[in-house]
Every structure is written in C-alpha cells, then in structure tokens.
Amino acid sequence: MKTRPNYLAGLGAFIWFIIVAGPLYVMLQATFETQVGYGKSGALGFPSTFTFDNYINAFTVGFGRYFVNTLIVTVSVVLLVVLLVLPLSYAVVRNQGRSTTFVFRLFLLGLAIPAQVVIVPIFYLISLAGLYDTLIGIILPTAAFALPICTLILSGSMRDITPELYDAMAMDGATSIRTFFGLVLPLSKGGISTIVVFSALQAWNGFLFPLILTQSASTRVITLGLFNFQTQFGINIPGLLAAVVMSMIPILLVYLFARRALVQGLMGMGGK
Amino acid sequence: MTTLATDKRNRRHPGGSSMIRPGFVWAVPAAIFFGLFAIVPLVLVAVLSFTSWSGIGSPQFNGLQNWVNLVHDPVMIQSLWLSVLLTVLGVVTQTPLSVLLGVWAAGHQRNRAILSAIYFVPLLLSSAAIAVLWRGLLDPNFGIPSQYPWLFGNGNLFGSQRGAIAVLVFVGAWQFTPFHTLIYQGGARSIPPVLYQAAQVDGAGMVRTFFSITVPQLRNSMITSIILMIVGGLTAFDTVLILTAGGPGTSTTISAFYMYQQAFLSFNFGKASAIGLVLAVVATAISLVVVRATGYDKMRSTQEGV
Numbered sequence: 229m230k231t232r233p234n235y236l237a238g239l240g241a242f243i244w245f246i247i248v249a250g251p252l253y254v255m256l257q258a259t260f261e262t263q264v265g266y267g268k269s270g271a272l273g274f275p276s277t278f279t280f281d282n283y284i285n286a287f288t289v290g291f292g293r294y295f296v297n298t299l300i301v302t303v304s305v306v307l308l309v310v311l312l313v314l315p316l317s318y319a320v321v322r323n324q325g326r327s328t329t330f331v332f333r334l335f336l337l338g339l340a341i342p343a344q345v346v347i348v349p350i351f352y353l354i355s356l357a358g359l360y361d362t363l364i365g366i367i368l369p370t371a372a373f374a375l376p377i378c379t380l381i382l383s384g385s386m387r388d389i390t391p392e393l394y395d396a397m398a399m400d401g402a403t404s405i406r407t408f409f410g411l412v413l414p415l416s417k418g419g420i421s422t423i424v425v426f427s428a429l430q431a432w433n434g435f436l437f438p439l440i441l442t443q444s445a446s447t448r449v450i451t452l453g454l455f456n457f458q459t460q461f462g463i464n465i466p467g468l469l470a471a472v473v474m475s476m477i478p479i480l481l482v483y484l485f486a487r488r489a490l491v492q493g494l495m496g497m498g499g500k
Numbered sequence: 501m502t503t504l505a506t507d508k509r510n511r512r513h514p515g516g517s518s519m520i521r522p523g524f525v526w527a528v529p530a531a532i533f534f535g536l537f538a539i540v541p542l543v544l545v546a547v548l549s550f551t552s553w554s555g556i557g558s559p560q561f562n563g564l565q566n567w568v569n570l571v572h573d574p575v576m577i578q579s580l581w582l583s584v585l586l587t588v589l590g591v592v593t594q595t596p597l598s599v600l601l602g603v604w605a606a607g608h609q610r611n612r613a614i615l616s617a618i619y620f621v622p623l624l625l626s627s628a629a630i631a632v633l634w635r636g637l638l639d640p641n642f643g644i645p646s647q648y649p650w651l652f653g654n655g656n657l658f659g660s661q662r663g664a665i666a667v668l669v670f671v672g673a674w675q676f677t678p679f680h681t682l683i684y685q686g687g688a689r690s691i692p693p694v695l696y697q698a699a700q701v702d703g704a705g706m707v708r709t710f711f712s713i714t715v716p717q718l719r720n721s722m723i724t725s726i727i728l729m730i731v732g733g734l735t736a737f738d739t740v741l742i743l744t745a746g747g748p749g750t751s752t753t754i755s756a757f758y759m760y761q762q763a764f765l766s767f768n769f770g771k772a773s774a775i776g777l778v779l780a781v782v783a784t785a786i787s788l789v790v791v792r793a794t795g796y797d798k799m800r801s802t803q804e805g806v
Contacts, residue, residue, distance in 0.1 A: 234706065237600075237604050240600060240601075240604070241601070241604055241615055244597075245615055245619070247674065248618060248621065248674070248678075249621075251633065251674075254637060255636070255637065258636075266642065267642055311529075312529055312533055315522075315527070315529065316526065316527050316530035316531070318522050318526055319522050319523075319524065320527065322521050322522050323522050323523065323526070323527075327524045327527070328527050331530075331531045334534070334535075334539065338534060338538050338539075340731065340784060340787060341538060342731055342732070342734075342735035342736070342779075342780075342783065344737060344776075344779070345735055345776040345777070345780040345783070346541035346544075346776065346780075347759075347760070347763065348545060348548055348759075348763050348769050348772050348773045349540070349541035349542075350537070351763070351769075352544065352553075352769070353540070353541065353544070355555075368537060371537075372533060372536070373537070373538065375534050379530070404522040432626070433625070433627070433628075434626070435627060435738050436738060439764075440760075440763075440764055451626045451629065452628070454626075454628050454632045455628055455741075458632050465636045465639055465642050465643070468632060468636050469633065472629045472636075475626065476624070476625055479624045479625070480621075480624065483620075483624055487617070491620070
C-alpha cells in the first residue's frame, strides 16, 4: 500500500516525544546543579552551576548499600524464576494431562491477582517464617508474582518448537530429561532471555514487597531508598533527582543491549 | 497468532502421538511455590478479614466486626468512589493516546524506531522512581508550577483535591501509556494488509480507514489493555503513596491506599484484609464482566472472513 506522509500523526508523535523526554531532560539537568543554583534558576531555567556533588551525596546517604541489596534480590529472583518456569513450561506444552492443565489454569488466574490485594497475608506469612526484614523475604514473593507472566511467555515460545522435532527425539528413544536438555532448552533461548530480562526488571523496580517486608537500612533496596530519601530530604530536589537517575542507569544499560528481549517480554504480557 | 498456529498443529496430531511426554512432576516445584505465595495468601486474606490483628502475636477471630466497621466507614465509601474515578479517568486518557501512538508506531515512518525507543523509557522505570521524579518536578516551592503562576495559580498542585487528582491522572498517563501503546502496536501489526488494500480500492480516506478497519481490528488488544488498566487502577497505590499520601486530607485516599494505611500505618490488619478482599472481588468481577460482555472468552478471532 502506498502511504502518504501524515503530518498530523507526525506532529502528535513529536508532542508526545516532548512530554516523555522533556521531564527526563529537566531531571538530568537538575542533577548537575547545586541546591541553591536550582532554587535560583528554577526547574526549566538554564543551569547556573555545575557539580557532581548530588551523585556523591547519594552514595554517602547509603545508595551504595541499596544498590548491592537490589542486585542480590534481582539475581536471586531471576535464578529462582528460570529454575521454576523452565520445567513448568515444558510440562505445560508437552504434558496435556489434567493436573498440568489445572496448574496452568491456576497460573492464568494468578495473572489476574494483583499483588497489592494480598500484601497483608504475605506480610503475615513472611513474619511467621521469621523472614521479616530480610532480603529472602523480598525475593520469595517477588519471584512468585513474576511466575505467571514468565510461564505464559516461555510456554508460548516452547509451543513454536514443531512436533516433528519431538517425534524425532522420541524415535531416538530419548527420555523426557534428554529431550528437555537436547531439544527444548537450546530452542528456547529467545524465550529464556525474555523472561530473564523481564523478571530482572520486575525485581529491580519492585517497590511493594520491600515497602511492607523490610524496615532497616541494611535491607533497604533502591526503590525504597528513593522513597525514604524523598520523605527525609524532600527539599533537596537535585539530590533527590540524582538518586532517581542512579536507580535508572542499570536498567537503561540493559535496555540498550537487550531491547528486543525486553519488548518481546512486555508484548507477551499483554498481546495474548 | 500463536493460538491459531497451535490449534492447527493439534488438529494434525489429535491427542498427541505415542511419544514420551514429561510427567506432572516437572510442574510440581513451580506449582508448590506459586501456591504458597499467591494462592494461599488469596485464601488467607479472606480468613484474616474475620480477625483482629495488630501485627504482633497471632490474629484473633472477631466475627464480622471488620466488615461492620468497613460498611460504616465514610472514608472507605469515599475511597471506593475515588478509586472508580481515578480508574475511569485513567482509561479515558490513556486509551485514545495509546491507540493513536500504537497505530503510529506500527507503521513505517521515518525516525519511528528512535522515537518509539524513547517513548518506551517510562516503562523501564520503577513506579517509585517515577513518582519521586514527578514529586520533585512538581514541588510546590521549587518545581515547575511555582515558576508559572499564570498557569498554576499558587503553584501547589498538591494542595487541592482537583490538583492532586489531575497530577495522579497525568503521572499515570505518563507512566502507563507506553505499555498500552505496546499492546496496540502489537495488535496493529497483526492486522492483515489486505484489509487496507481493500479499503483503498473502495476509496476510503485515512480517517474512515482508521475507524472502520483499524479500531474494530484492535478489539482484542483494547479489551486486554482496558482490563489491565482497570485492575491496575483499582489496586495500585504506590504512586498515590509517594505523590500525595492520600491527601490533602483524605481527598485522594483510594481504597488500595486506605488498605495500606490501615495495615502498615494504623496496624489494623484485619480491616485491611477486608479491604483487600473487596478490591480482589471488585477487580475480578469487573474483568469478568468485560470479558463476557465482549465475547473475549470465546477468543473470537477478529480475522473471521478474511
């Protein structure tokens, strides 16, 4: 089909670009200003000062520690999710028995359970298990709530393996374990990288579970650090924004290198 | 698309062949884990709603006390209306925006790839980071509004209910439009080009094509997107917590935030569970109604007759 240039759509796209990128630019600019300078030149004015102090300051109020905590949580969540979702998706795709179908249905139901409505029982269970104010306490529920979407994504990508390949494996007398390692695993690389990136993003950005399940600075993750920073030093806007920028840097790096996997993960989440 | 392909494949192999299939045992670890942290809590939230618990010791059954309190609590009633209001405002602002952007992003314009890469950025950020960012940019004393009194009056958007709601709706749109854009982009990409060719042959203009072909073809994407908006809008409270803390007063205290407040600030966990259960039931009921009303559960393909 021949397309004419659509100036109206172009203009709309440009306006939305300003709305999205504008605030990000204003934020970045503010982080290099001193607090006094920011007060004088204002949010949208041309910066009058230049400093790295805001970033250094963020580290001195504990963001280094929060970074490490967040990293531990993220890596553990990703490992847990991959280890649980891989065999489950294999079973969902290849074993169409009643119990597996029931489990899959349960997971689909889980897609509809917003984590927020169960924060009280989660808090109760984690306290009961003696895991309150520990990183494990954050890791377990975060991983559990990433499972449904990851299962949906991975089983979707495993469905694309043609039955002929399974037939060939079976003909060779392969057991289900050998089929898994010899066929399913190598052919699901795309799906696996998608769920890795997706669950990492969930864990890195998670706010709800850390909010209700931790309290001390030694177990604080970065999102909670931002919230805390805001309630404590809310008036220091450049400092606050520097902390926000620091929390974003790792994700933006991942975005640069794994954009495709990320976009696919997010599309799988809503596109089905 | 995947579903269609799978259906065809299954038909070719009715019931599957006699090959070795993985046993149920492959599904067990994930099932146990998920059951423990998602299904058990869902049952527990109902049980806890009939108890009184302050977070220390063990919960004590107190019958219908929490529910009676809840029904007579004016803040709770108000919070339900606020939840509905904010959700509806979210749907009506984000849906048109994301349909237009999604359809645009599915096309082949110049600079499209770069622009959509940037549109996507808010989706990567935590809601905490986004809320803190906007709280900073809209600060009553040092933020953008304080510099433009002709537009924002006294500059304190958080000081009135109207202003606070406007901020929440705007930040919600900024944060979530990229995600819904992605859904519509995927939907728009899978519209068969033959439909557009037919429309062109019939001499339909751009606007006509958009409303007669693109929008109806996006029905499934629209249902998915709107359900996610409704469930999210009713249950998410992190943005409210950071931006307005439910204020001024209780004028942006939506039910989900009220639940958080009752549990973790007032240590009234029983009542908070009751609110949680109400939210779960309302969100599920609305989703089911939307699904049934639109025939989405029958997975009717938008490509019938193509």
